[in-house]
Amino acid sequence: MFSASNYVDKVDFAFIFITAISFALLILITILMIYFVFKYNRKKGVKPVNIHGNTTLEIIWTAIPVLLVIPMFYYGWVGFVEGNNPPKDSMTVKATAQMWKWTFEYPNGVKTDTMYVPQNRPVKVDLISIDVTHAFFVPAFRIKRDVVPNRNNMVWFTSENTGSFDIACAEYCGLNHSYMYSKVVVLKESEYADWLKIQTDKMNAAAITQ
Amino acid sequence: MSTHTSKVDNSVSYLEYQGKHKGLKAWIFSTDHKRIGLLYLVTMLFFFSIGVTFGFLMRLELLTPGKTIIDPQTYNSFFTLHGIIMIFLFIIPGLPAVFGNFFLPIMIGAKDVSFPRINLLSWWLFLLGGILAIVSVIMPGGAVDTGWTFYVPYSVRTGTNVWPALLAAFILGFSSILTGLNFVTTVHRLRAPGMSWFRLPLFIWSLYSTAWIQVLATPIIGITLLMVFFERVFGFGVFDPALGGDPVLYQHLFWIYSHPAVYIMILPAMGVISEIIPVFSRRTIFGYKFIAFSSIAIAFFGSLVWAHHMFTAGMSSPAMFIFSLLTFIVAIPSAIKVFNWVSTLYKGSIQTDPPLLYALAFIFLFAIGGFTGLIQGALSVNMHIHDTSFIVAHFHYVMFGGTGFGIFAALHYWFPKMFGRKYNLKTAKVGFWTLFVGFNVLYFPMFIMGWLGMPRRYYDYLPEFHIYHSISTYGSWILITGLIIMFTNLYIGYKRGAVTTEENPWGGETLEWQTMTPPPIENFDVIPEVTGDPYGYKQNDENETVKVKEAL
Numbered sequence: 001m002f003s004a005s006n007y008v009d010k011v012d013f014a015f016i017f018i019t020a021i022s023f024a025l026l027i028l029i030t031i032l033m034i035y036f037v038f039k040y041n042r043k044k045g046v047k048p049v050n051i052h053g054n055t056t057l058e059i060i061w062t063a064i065p066v067l068l069v070i071p072m073f074y075y076g077w078v079g080f081v082e083g084n085n086p087p088k089d090s091m092t093v094k095a096t097a098q099m100w101k102w103t104f105e106y107p108n109g110v111k112t113d114t115m116y117v118p119q120n121r122p123v124k125v126d127l128i129s130i131d132v133t134h135a136f137f138v139p140a141f142r143i144k145r146d147v148v149p150n151r152n153n154m155v156w157f158t159s160e161n162t163g164s165f166d167i168a169c170a171e172y173c174g175l176n177h178s179y180m181y182s183k184v185v186v187l188k189e190s191e192y193a194d195w196l197k198i199q200t201d202k203m204n205a206a207a208i209t210q
Numbered sequence: 211m212s213t214h215t216s217k218v219d220n221s222v223s224y225l226e227y228q229g230k231h232k233g234l235k236a237w238i239f240s241t242d243h244k245r246i247g248l249l250y251l252v253t254m255l256f257f258f259s260i261g262v263t264f265g266f267l268m269r270l271e272l273l274t275p276g277k278t279i280i281d282p283q284t285y286n287s288f289f290t291l292h293g294i295i296m297i298f299l300f301i302i303p304g305l306p307a308v309f310g311n312f313f314l315p316i317m318i319g320a321k322d323v324s325f326p327r328i329n330l331l332s333w334w335l336f337l338l339g340g341i342l343a344i345v346s347v348i349m350p351g352g353a354v355d356t357g358w359t360f361y362v363p364y365s366v367r368t369g370t371n372v373w374p375a376l377l378a379a380f381i382l383g384f385s386s387i388l389t390g391l392n393f394v395t396t397v398h399r400l401r402a403p404g405m406s407w408f409r410l411p412l413f414i415w416s417l418y419s420t421a422w423i424q425v426l427a428t429p430i431i432g433i434t435l436l437m438v439f440f441e442r443v444f445g446f447g448v449f450d451p452a453l454g455g456d457p458v459l460y461q462h463l464f465w466i467y468s469h470p471a472v473y474i475m476i477l478p479a480m481g482v483i484s485e486i487i488p489v490f491s492r493r494t495i496f497g498y499k500f501i502a503f504s505s506i507a508i509a510f511f512g513s514l515v516w517a518h519h520m521f522t523a524g525m526s527s528p529a530m531f532i533f534s535l536l537t538f539i540v541a542i543p544s545a546i547k548v549f550n551w552v553s554t555l556y557k558g559s560i561q562t563d564p565p566l567l568y569a570l571a572f573i574f575l576f577a578i579g580g581f582t583g584l585i586q587g588a589l590s591v592n593m594h595i596h597d598t599s600f601i602v603a604h605f606h607y608v609m610f611g612g613t614g615f616g617i618f619a620a621l622h623y624w625f626p627k628m629f630g631r632k633y634n635l636k637t638a639k640v641g642f643w644t645l646f647v648g649f650n651v652l653y654f655p656m657f658i659m660g661w662l663g664m665p666r667r668y669y670d671y672l673p674e675f676h677i678y679h680s681i682s683t684y685g686s687w688i689l690i691t692g693l694i695i696m697f698t699n700l701y702i703g704y705k706r707g708a709v710t711t712e713e714n715p716w717g718g719e720t721l722e723w724q725t726m727t728p729p730p731i732e733n734f735d736v737i738p739e740v741t742g743d744p745y746g747y748k749q750n751d752e753n754e755t756v757k758v759k760e761a762l
Contacts, residue, residue, distance in 0.1 A: 018585050026578065058497055062545075065542050073587070132367060139662065143594070145524065172364070
C-alpha cells in the first residue's frame with residue numbers, strides 16, 4: 001500500500017496509539033463512575049465509609065500515566081524530526097503565500113498557482129509570505145507549517161502516490177482565509193518532466209513576446 | 211449563638227441588609243464580597259448570552275456550504291467576539307470572580323476579603339472592559355476580526371476596531387490581577403482560628419493556585435497587548451516584520467500568559483468538583499493532599515508549556531522536544547485528580563442531584579478534552595491537526611465541558627445558599643441531560659472533521675465536510691434548548707421558588723453550610739473555630755467496626 005506521503009504511516013500510528021490508550025482509560029473511568037453511582041446509591045441505604053486515601057494507589061496511578069505518556073511522546077517525536085532533515089537530493093519549490101492565494105515557483109523560474117511534483121522524489125517547499133502569517137497545510141500528507149513573513153520556514157515530503165491533494169491555508173489570514181485553497185498534483189516522473197517542459201516553453205515564449 | 215459586637219446589623223441576610231445606599235446603588239457601590247459576587251454573576255451572564263448568540267449564529271452559518279446567513283467579514287468578527295467574550299468575560303471570571311468572591315471568605319471563616327474596596331474596583335474595571343468590548347462592535351470601522359489571539363501582523367494591518375478590543379482585554383487583565391491579589395492576601399491573612407492549610411476546602415486551594423497565576427502571568431499579556439496597541443497607533447516595530455519586528459515573538463509573549471490562563475480557567479472548576487463529589491457521596495474526599503498539591507503542580511507546570519500552541523511556527527528542535535515532553539507531564543496532575551474523584555464515589559452514599567450530575571459530566575467531558583490534548587501534544591500528530599477543528603473541539607471539551615459545566619455545577623450547588631430559594635430539581639435534570647446531549651452532538655463531529663483536514667476559522671468548507679458541519683449545527687440547537695431550560699428553571703427558582711432558610715440542604719461540612727441562609731452581611735455571628743478537616747463526615751466513623759483506612 002502506498003502512502004500519500006512519507007509521514008502518513010508514522011502520524012497515523014501515533015494517533016491510533018494515543019487514541020487507543022485514551023479510549024481504554026476513558027471507558028474505565030466512565031464505567032467506574034456509573035457503577036459506583038448505582039452500587040452506592042443513597043436509595044439503597046448503605047452507610048458510607050470514610051476512606052481518606054491510599055498512598056500505594058496514588059503512586060500506582062501516578063506512575064502508570066507517566067509510563068504511558070513516554071511512548072506517546074516518543075512516537076510523536078520520531079515522526080516529527082524526520083521533517084527537519086530534507087534529503088540532499090530534494091527538489092526545491094518556493095511557495096509564496098499572500099492574501100489569499102498561493103504561488104509556486106520551480107528552480108528554473110516557472111511559476112504556477114497549482115503545485116506539481118514528481119512521484120517518489122523528495123520535495124522541499126520553501127515557505128515565503130509577503131504579507132501576514134499563513135500556514136501551508138496538506139491534510140493528505142499530514143504536514144502543516146506556518147508561513148511567517150521574514151522567517152523562512154520549510155517543509156518537505158515524498159509522495160508515493162500519484163493524484164491530486166488539497167492545500168489549505170491553516171493560519172487565519174482575514175476575509176478569504178477559507179477560500180485560500182490550492183492543490184498539489186503528484187505526477188509520474190516522466191509526466192512531470194513533460195509538464196515542466198511545456199511550462200518552461202510557455203514561460204520562454206511569453207518572455208520573447210514581451 | 212452569642213451576640214456580636216460589630217456595628218452592622220448582622221441579623222439579616224446580605225440581600226436584605228440596608229447600608230448607607232439604597233436601590234441599585236446599594237449594589238453597585240457595595241463592598242460586600244457577596245454582593246460583588248452577584249454583580250459579577252449578573253454581568254457575566256449578560257456577556258455569556260451575547261457570546262452564546264455569536265456562537266449560535268456561527269453554527270447556523272456553517273449549516274450549509276457557501277453563504278447561509280452572513281458574509282465572511284461578519285463571520286470573522288463573530289468568531290473573534292465569541293472568543294473574546296467567552297474567554298475574558300465568562301470563563302476567566304466565571305468561578306473566581308462570582309463564586310470565589312462569594313464563598314472564599316465564608317469558606318475560610320472570614321468576614322470579607324482583605325481589600326473590599328479593591329474588590330469593588332475590580333468589578334468596575336470588569337464592567338468597563340466588557341462594555342468597551344461590546345461597544346467596539348458597533349463603532350465605525352467594523353468589529354474586530356483578528357481572532358481572540360490578535361496574531362500579528364494581521365492584527366496590526368486589519369482596518370477593523372482592534373484598539374478598543376485590545377484596550378478592553380488590557381483593562382480586563384487588571385480586573386483579574388486585582389482579584390488574584392485579593393485572594394492570595396485573604397487566604398494568607400484572614401483564615402479563621404484553627405483553619406490550617408490542610409483544613410482548607412479544596413475549592414480554596416484551587417482558587418489560591420489560580421490567584422497566583424493571575425498575579426504573575428496577567429501582567430505579561432497586559433504589556434504585550436499594549437505593545438500591539440503602540441505598534442498600531444504609533445508604528446513601533448516590535449512584532450510586525452514590515453517594521454523590523456518578529457511575529458513569532460508576539461506568539462511567545464501571548465501564550466506565556468494565555469496558556470497559564472487556560473489553567474486560570476480550569477483549576478477553580480476542579481475545585482468546585484472537589485467540593486461537590488464528597489458532599490453528594492456523604493463521605494470524606496479521597497486523597498485530599500494529592501488533590502491539593504496537584505493544583506499547585508498544574509499551576510507550576512502549566513506555566514512552562516506555552517509553546518505547544520506554536521509547534522508549526524518553526525521553532526528549534528530542542529525547544530520542540532522540551533515543550534512536547536512537558537505537555538505530556540502536565541497531564542499527570544490532572545489524571546491524579548480524576549482518579550481521586552472517582553475513588554471518592556467508592557463506598558459513598560450517592561445522591562444524583564443536579565450538582566453531582568454536572569460534576570460527573572465534568573469528569574467525563576474534561577477527560578475527553580484532556581486525552582485529546584495528549585493527541586495534540588505528540589509532535590508529529592500536531593503537525594496534522596494543529597489549527598483544525600480538532601483543536602476547536604478539544605478546547606470546547608476542556609473550556610465548556612470542563613469550566614462551563616463547572617460553573618453550572620457551582621450554580622446548582624450554591625444556589626439555595628446564595629438566594630435562600632429552591633429550584634425545581636426535576637427540571638434541572640431535564641436541562642442537564644439536554645445540555646449534555648447537545649454538547650456532544652455539537653462538538654464531537656469537530657474531532658472527526660478536524661482529523662480529516664477541516665481547518666479552523668473557516669467561513670466556508672469543502673463538500674466532504676458538510677455532513678459533520680450540519681450535525682454539529684443540529685447539536686447547537688439541542689445545546690441551546692438545554693441552556694434555556696437550565697437558566698429558566700434557575701430564574702423561576704430565584705423569583706418564585708420555595709423560600710428556604712435551611713442552613714445545610716445538601717449535607718456539606720465546609721463553613722458556608724454552617725451559617726445562615728442566605729448568609730448575614732458579616733457571614734457569621736461569631737467567627738467559627740475550625741477543629742477538623744473540611745470533609746470529615748465524622749458520623750460515618752461512629753459505630754463503625756471496620757478500620758476504614760485500609761479498606762482498599
